[in-house]
Amino acid sequence: MPSGVGPVAAASTGGGTGGGGAGTxxxxxxxxARIRSVRCSKRRxxxxxxxxxxxDGIIDRISAKLTFRRKACRRVGGLRRCTTRKRTKRLRVxxxxxxxxxxxxxxxxxxxxxxxVVAVDGAGHHSRRKVKxxxxx
Numbered sequence: 001m002p003s004g005v006g007p008v009a010a011a012s013t014g015g016g017t018g019g020g021g022a023g024t025x026x027x028x029x030x031x032x033a034r035i036r037s038v039r040c041s042k043r044r045x046x047x048x049x050x051x052x053x054x055x056d057g058i059i060d061r062i063s064a065k066l067t068f069r070r071k072a073c074r075r076v077g078g079l080r081r082c083t084t085r086k087r088t089k090r091l092r093v094x095x096x097x098x099x100x101x102x103x104x105x106x107x108x109x110x111x112x113x114x115x116x117v118v119a120v121d122g123a124g125h126h127s128r129r130k131v132k133x134x135x136x137x
Contacts, residue, residue, distance in 0.1 A: 027056040033119035033127040036101075038134045040108065046136065048104040050093065052119035052127070060122045062102050064091040067114040108136045 031054035040046040052059050066089045073082040091104040112135050119127040 027054075027121060027123035027125065029054070029056045030125040031055075031057075031059055031119040031121045031127045033062070033117050034130055035115060035117055035132045038115065038132060040134075040136050043107075044109065044136055045105065045107050048091065048106070048115065050102040050104070050117055051100055052102060053100050054119070054121045054125075057121045057123060059100070060120050062093040063118045063120070064093050064104055065089065065116050066091060066106070066108075067116070068111055110136050 031052055033050060033052040036049040036051050038046060038048050048064065050062060050064065052062055068087055068089075069084045070087050071082055071084050073080055075081070089106075091106055093102045093104045095102050112133065115132045115134065117130045
């Protein structure tokens with residue numbers, strides 16, 4: 001056995017015939033996601049548009065979460081006690097006819113909301129979390 005030649009070095013020397021990477025292309029880059037718009041009607045029906053792209057593959061899924069605060073009141077000893085609690089709601093996102101454009105529709109109450117979006121490709125790479133704050137009047 002020659003000294004200094006291990007399995008990695010032997011595999012990378014290739015024989016010069018040009019057939020060394022003829023397999024499936026590897027997905028090495030993370031996808032990108034951004035929140036294009038959040039539009040709410042007077043009836044508080046909101047349409048959220050998300051754009052997600054992956055340079056090396058296909059987008060597998062989009063995770064979209066809404067975070068908001070809700071006031072919860074109860075009676076304690078005849079007095080009314082109120083607290084605010086943080087709530088999270090997952091949105092179901094659907095792909096449109098345009099490639100890479102996704103839409104979620106949701107009816108929201110009046111208040112302030114925080115939307116967080118992450119895209120995941122087929123290889124399991126996650127995009128950076130994009131956050132947008134908005135208000136429903």
